[in-house]
Amino acid sequence: MTSFTSIPKHIEETLENCTVTPRRTFLKRAGLLAVSFGAGISPLVRSAEAQTPAASNGATPQTAGPYVDPDFRQLDSWIVVHQDNTATFYVGKTDCGQGTGTSFRQLMADEMDIAFEKTTCIMGSTDITVDQGGSGGSTAMERDAWPMRRAAAEARRVLLEMGSARLGVPVDQLTVTDCVIAVKDVKGDPSKRVTYGQLIGGKRFNVTLTGANVNAATGVAKLKPVQDLKTVGQSPQRYDIPAKVDGSLKWAVDVKLPGMVHARNVKPPFAGAKLTGIDESSVSGMPGFIKVLSKGNYVAVVCEREEQAINASRKLKTTWEKPTTAPFPASEDLFNYIRGAEPTSTTRPMIVGNPDAAFAGAPKLIEADYEIPFQGHTAISGAHAMADPSNGQMTVYSNDMKSYGMRRGVAEFLGMPREKVRVVWMEGPQGFGRTAADDAGCEAAWLAHELGRPVRIQWMRDEETAWDTKAPAFAVKMRGGLDANGNIVAYDYNARTLDYNHVGYNEPDTVLIAQLMGSRRANPDRGSSATPSEMYAIPNRRMATEVVRLPLIWETPLRTGNLRDPNGPQSTFASESFIDELAAAAKADPYEFRLKLLTAESKDDAAFRRARSIACLQAVAKAYGWDSRPSPNPRSAGNILTGRGIAYGFRGSTVVAEIADVEVNRRTGHVWAKRLVCAHDCGLVVNPQSLRHAVECGMLHSLSRAIHEEVRFDTEKVTSVDWNSHPTLTHADTPASIEVVLVNGDPNPNRPDLPPYGAGEASCKPMLAAIANAIYDATGVRLRRLPFRDVRVLAALNAARV
Amino acid sequence: MSNTTLKVNGSTHSVDVDPSTPLLYILRNDLGLQGPRFGCGLGQCGACTVIVNGQAVRSCITPVSSVKGEITTLEGISAQGRLHPLQQAWIDEQVPQCGFCQNGQIMTAKALLDKNPTPTDAQIREGMNRTLCRCMTYYRIQAAIKRAANTIADARPAAEKEVVA
Numbered sequence: 001m002t003s004f005t006s007i008p009k010h011i012e013e014t015l016e017n018c019t020v021t022p023r024r025t026f027l028k029r030a031g032l033l034a035v036s037f038g039a040g041i042s043p044l045v046r047s048a049e050a051q052t053p054a055a056s057n058g059a060t061p062q063t064a065g066p067y068v069d070p071d072f073r074q075l076d077s078w079i080v081v082h083q084d085n086t087a088t089f090y091v092g093k094t095d096c097g098q099g100t101g102t103s104f105r106q107l108m109a110d111e112m113d114i115a116f117e118k119t120t121c122i123m124g125s126t127d128i129t130v131d132q133g134g135s136g137g138s139t140a141m142e143r144d145a146w147p148m149r150r151a152a153a154e155a156r157r158v159l160l161e162m163g164s165a166r167l168g169v170p171v172d173q174l175t176v177t178d179c180v181i182a183v184k185d186v187k188g189d190p191s192k193r194v195t196y197g198q199l200i201g202g203k204r205f206n207v208t209l210t211g212a213n214v215n216a217a218t219g220v221a222k223l224k225p226v227q228d229l230k231t232v233g234q235s236p237q238r239y240d241i242p243a244k245v246d247g248s249l250k251w252a253v254d255v256k257l258p259g260m261v262h263a264r265n266v267k268p269p270f271a272g273a274k275l276t277g278i279d280e281s282s283v284s285g286m287p288g289f290i291k292v293l294s295k296g297n298y299v300a301v302v303c304e305r306e307e308q309a310i311n312a313s314r315k316l317k318t319t320w321e322k323p324t325t326a327p328f329p330a331s332e333d334l335f336n337y338i339r340g341a342e343p344t345s346t347t348r349p350m351i352v353g354n355p356d357a358a359f360a361g362a363p364k365l366i367e368a369d370y371e372i373p374f375q376g377h378t379a380i381s382g383a384h385a386m387a388d389p390s391n392g393q394m395t396v397y398s399n400d401m402k403s404y405g406m407r408r409g410v411a412e413f414l415g416m417p418r419e420k421v422r423v424v425w426m427e428g429p430q431g432f433g434r435t436a437a438d439d440a441g442c443e444a445a446w447l448a449h450e451l452g453r454p455v456r457i458q459w460m461r462d463e464e465t466a467w468d469t470k471a472p473a474f475a476v477k478m479r480g481g482l483d484a485n486g487n488i489v490a491y492d493y494n495a496r497t498l499d500y501n502h503v504g505y506n507e508p509d510t511v512l513i514a515q516l517m518g519s520r521r522a523n524p525d526r527g528s529s530a531t532p533s534e535m536y537a538i539p540n541r542r543m544a545t546e547v548v549r550l551p552l553i554w555e556t557p558l559r560t561g562n563l564r565d566p567n568g569p570q571s572t573f574a575s576e577s578f579i580d581e582l583a584a585a586a587k588a589d590p591y592e593f594r595l596k597l598l599t600a601e602s603k604d605d606a607a608f609r610r611a612r613s614i615a616c617l618q619a620v621a622k623a624y625g626w627d628s629r630p631s632p633n634p635r636s637a638g639n640i641l642t643g644r645g646i647a648y649g650f651r652g653s654t655v656v657a658e659i660a661d662v663e664v665n666r667r668t669g670h671v672w673a674k675r676l677v678c679a680h681d682c683g684l685v686v687n688p689q690s691l692r693h694a695v696e697c698g699m700l701h702s703l704s705r706a707i708h709e710e711v712r713f714d715t716e717k718v719t720s721v722d723w724n725s726h727p728t729l730t731h732a733d734t735p736a737s738i739e740v741v742l743v744n745g746d747p748n749p750n751r752p753d754l755p756p757y758g759a760g761e762a763s764c765k766p767m768l769a770a771i772a773n774a775i776y777d778a779t780g781v782r783l784r785r786l787p788f789r790d791v792r793v794l795a796a797l798n799a800a801r802v
Numbered sequence: 803m804s805n806t807t808l809k810v811n812g813s814t815h816s817v818d819v820d821p822s823t824p825l826l827y828i829l830r831n832d833l834g835l836q837g838p839r840f841g842c843g844l845g846q847c848g849a850c851t852v853i854v855n856g857q858a859v860r861s862c863i864t865p866v867s868s869v870k871g872e873i874t875t876l877e878g879i880s881a882q883g884r885l886h887p888l889q890q891a892w893i894d895e896q897v898p899q900c901g902f903c904q905n906g907q908i909m910t911a912k913a914l915l916d917k918n919p920t921p922t923d924a925q926i927r928e929g930m931n932r933t934l935c936r937c938m939t940y941y942r943i944q945a946a947i948k949r950a951a952n953t954i955a956d957a958r959p960a961a962e963k964e965v966v967a
Contacts, residue, residue: 097900097937237896244901245892245908246885247837247876254836287803287820307820307827310843380849380903380936381841429841430900430937461842689896693942697899700938723846723934731930734940736923 065393066419067127072214075158075207077130078151079112083201085179086118089152092132092214093144094124094401097430098760099238099690100140106236106686107145110229111152113176114196116236124425126407132214134402134425136436136562138651138758141686145756147217151209154219158207162199167192226684226754235689240427252399252426253458255386260454261290262306263447264313266299267463268516270716272323272552275299282317292316293450296517297555300447302455310460326715327552334498335371335785338475343546344500345526353540358490362481366585370574371785372474372768374498374711376726377563379431382459383468387444389452394421394445399428400438402505409506410445413514421445432564432701432761437469437503439512446513462721467512469561470711472499472527476574481540486586488536488597493543495571499527500549503561515555524553527560530567532575533649533765535610536597557718558711565651565761569702569768573786576647576769580631581782589628590773591621591646607653612681612743616657617648619679619743624659631773632780635802639667642674643778647766654682654762655743658699662774666802669794671707673771676700676735678763681743684756692740695763699738702767704729707788806866810835811878821867825859826850828866829875837876837905841934848906848933853879858913876905879912887957888912891950899937906933911947919954921947 070077070090080088089108095101101121109116124134132144156176163181164171169192175184182193211217226232243249268275275297283289283301288308293300301316303309329337359365386397394416400406403423411421428435440457447455459467474497481490501524504510509519529545550558583593598614605611624644633643641664648657661675680695708727712720720726744754768786775793776782781800783793808815810833817832824843829835829852841849843862850862855871879886885893888908898904907930914921914929921929926947935943 097898237893241893241896241898241901244898244904245876245889246880247835247905249901250836251839251902253839254830256831256834305819305827306831307823378936380847380900380934381839427900427902429902458840461844461846693896693899693939696941697938700940704938722844723842728934728936729938729940730932730934731940731944732927734927734944738941 065391067393067422068419070128070130072130072147072217073209073211075151075154075205075209075219078148079108079155079205081155081196081200083197085114085195085197085201086120087112087114087196089119089121089148090129091121091123091144091148092130092134092404093140094135094403094425095240095427096135096401096432096760098694099240099687100135101240102236102238103141103686103690104145104148105239106231107149107229108152110232111149111224112156113178115178116231118179121239124403125423126404127422130214131404134400134404136402136433138654138760138762140758140760141756142652142758143215147211147214149223150218150221153221153223154207154209155205157219157221158205159196159199163194166194166199232684232686233688235687238690249427252386252397252428253381253384255397255426255456257386257388257454260386260456261302261304261451262309263300263302263444263455263457264309265443265457265459265463266301266313266316266318267467268297268320268555270320270322271327271556271558271718273297273320275318276321277319279317283312283315286312286315291451293447298513298516300443300457302447302451322716323552325551327556328550328558328713328715330714331373331710331712334373334473335475338473338496338498338548341496341548343496344549345547347529347545349542349544350531351542352538355490355492355540355542358540359479359481359492362489363484364482364585366480366482366581368478368578368581368784370474370476370478370577372570372573373786374470374473374558375563375705375709376465376470376711376720377431377434377468377561378465378726378728379429379434379468381429382461382464383434383438383440384428384456384458385438385440385444386454386456387441387448388454389448390454392420394449396421396423396441396445397426398423398438398441399426399435400441400506401435405436405505406438406441409508409511410442412508413442413511414445414449431468433562433566434468436505437511437561438506442506442508442511443513465726466718466721467557469503469559469563471563471570472497472560472567474529474567474570474574476571478574478578480578480582482582482586486588488538488582489540491538491541493532493575495529495531495545495574497527497529497545497547497567498550499529499547499560501525501553501559502527503559512559520554528567530571532571533568533651534575535604535613536579536594537600537602538597558713564698564701565764568649568651568761568765569705572647572649572765573768573772576649576766577772577782577784580645580769580773580776584631584776587630589630591617591626592628594646594648609650609653609655612655613648613650616655616679616681616743619741620646620657620659620677623679623739623741624677626659631777633777635780639665641666641778641802643774643776645770645773645775645777647769647773649765651758651762651765653757654680654759656680656762656766658763658766658770660767660770660774662771662778664775664778664793666779666797669790669792669797671771671775671788671793672733673703673735673774675737676703677739677741679741679743680759680763682757682759682762683744683754685742685744686756688742691742691759694759695740696738698761698763699767700729700734702764703733703771706768706771706786707733710787808866808869809872811873811875817866819866822865824862825852825864825866825869825873826861829861829873835875835877839902839905841903841906846932846934847903848910849903851906851909851933853909853913856913856916858910876909879908886912887950887953888915888946891946891953895942895946895949897939897942897946899939903933903935907935907943911943911950915947915951915954920951
């Protein structure tokens, strides 16, 4: 039998060369990167950009520890300059597939005056990159790039001072271009120039930064004005892509270690079930069987080979006792349950004006209930990790987007000192928040700890779809009052959200394995809801939210977690659908209706949001070619009904407006979003192409949530267990046309220093409502319950005799 | 356990495994090929796709004993140190987000183009429809397939090209 039990070659080489003391580790690290570049990259891709994925997966020496936290107040923690005038940036972020690493390199290279292609970026491994928390909340450019830029600017300043000393020329008489420091106005004299590599290549800066926390880390150098940034605003190709398309990238799923074994979980067959017996003899004779490991209601089977572990986990006989009360209602009863439940928490309503009086006096009242089911993260592959317990340490190879949180969680869960645990971040399937609460890391670590051997675990499809974290279900009641002229005079938003005991980021007492082993936090997370994100000036408005709970809150497959712009799409589905309902009731064009609400008298322009909201709405309408008319569209005679829908919202400071064209088949109920147009303003754009792609994919993610996604369950278990029972968007659903307009800077063209805001999530927000509004425009039927699967749409059309 | 001989990307390998073992685990764990990936284990998503006898095959549900013919994985579609036009198109269009599913997208697209070098938009949608992407890069994938089809057409000798009157 062929044996392939070695760890990736470039990691192996790194291991062989690793050293222990921090000083020597640094020097090795500086030199070792060249080793890992060469070893790991595809022979097909020779550009410098392609080298970084290999480096980021390879430059992780498996020392005997301890794994000391890199000090964010040391410039050397952020930047290493090599003798060949290349530089490596170390950042405490992870890339969820949107190209943030490339953008960090652009910003840092520009600040430092080094060519973009001479740089590489290492991300998210806890022992070699400072703790910036990993990824989440679209904070990469908005918050976390700032200390990187300041470190790069400080490196440039220090190098200029060194160059000044070397050349004997004051700093103000020096220029720097692509790592070359030269005396101004002197050409062709090699004695009047020196390179970064010559000044510091392979050596430490030994420069201390200041700042109360990592976000505030800074040197004394000033940042360049935006106009002086060279690659910012351009679109160098993403460095991670070549190795992702030629098969050479080592992902977290690919890590192999000597002596490794494979594990698979055995999940409770019923939510809230209690394990009463394991018949190990049912699998102990199977090939490759090693052990059944169990504690509380957690069960895993370990075998030599992966397929053996899969087979054994399916064959293992276990007995379980069902809970005496149902853990949750069936999914078809969910919204009645939510409306009848006792809230676990209620926020104080946000009130403007006098809504009660305004409702009492309004000649026209409209009410509507919106329903958003649980929707899964459902990453394309299951949670996974490899844990190596050698040397009395614990190394977890993981794609957890919050690798630092996982490190803390694993250490506390196992009762190990933090400095003996590290997480090596590697690429993985994206779940848009699922990996912030990844379960496999703690599982692999516990199993490896128990067995004393490296353990690789991966969740199977049914397990991942049924048991991953879910976006909370919402029931939203809305009321609106119109005056005789069709103006909104009263508005009431009331959201109930099933989010009690919202899961944290690999907390040692709430991660699923801990729950299954019996851990119960005395005070479960309160959970949260959301209010609309728009800047409409409505004179009398009330917005309130409540959180409710399911009967079962521990060891449940209906755990809620953060899914891409958590709660934003749900809340905005209700609010932006309802604005459309009000516009239709007022017989007003829905774009003009919104614009009027934004341009109404108001002094509140928080963070330019109102002005930029107007700009985005105008931009999307212009790009689409919007002509004024109220909804619905006069119905055509054929089977295909067409309509358009508009919606807008903001995430943080990023404003986005979207228009969808849909075709609705009146015979089948099938909805196709044929064209999507988006106007997006996230301030300074670092890499327009990366941004456009992230925006496109964000819109399609919400299109998938609009037409496909719903977690179904009976009163015992989740019944959505694969891509048939929790479907997702497909190639056939893809719009024929997607246009993205980057509005950035407008309406403030005189503000070139507008900072970058987040862009990973905002485009998800309005799309659910845009689709609902387009379906209404096409058919005259208002759908208030997601998702708009064919059966539901057809039933609604039939009921309305469309 | 039994000995099975596999020809993969031009090399012959002998593995001693249970004949019912899905091909995916042999490729990944015995032969060290990481292009094909586990996505669902059910043949629903396509992340594990390889090409056998010109057909896109879902290796996660293909028993190794049933494989008759040479297997090509993502690592094997480039030739003489040159990326396949599809791989180059994927880079030119900057297709991937996380990239985990892209093995299946590229390999399914290759089987599609090998059979039909000039697919229409509808044929691309139909041919790719069971290959899933949770980052939703479909729009860029479809653009990249069209780009690659053009590249392949341009590279064909003039005599092979259809004469359009």
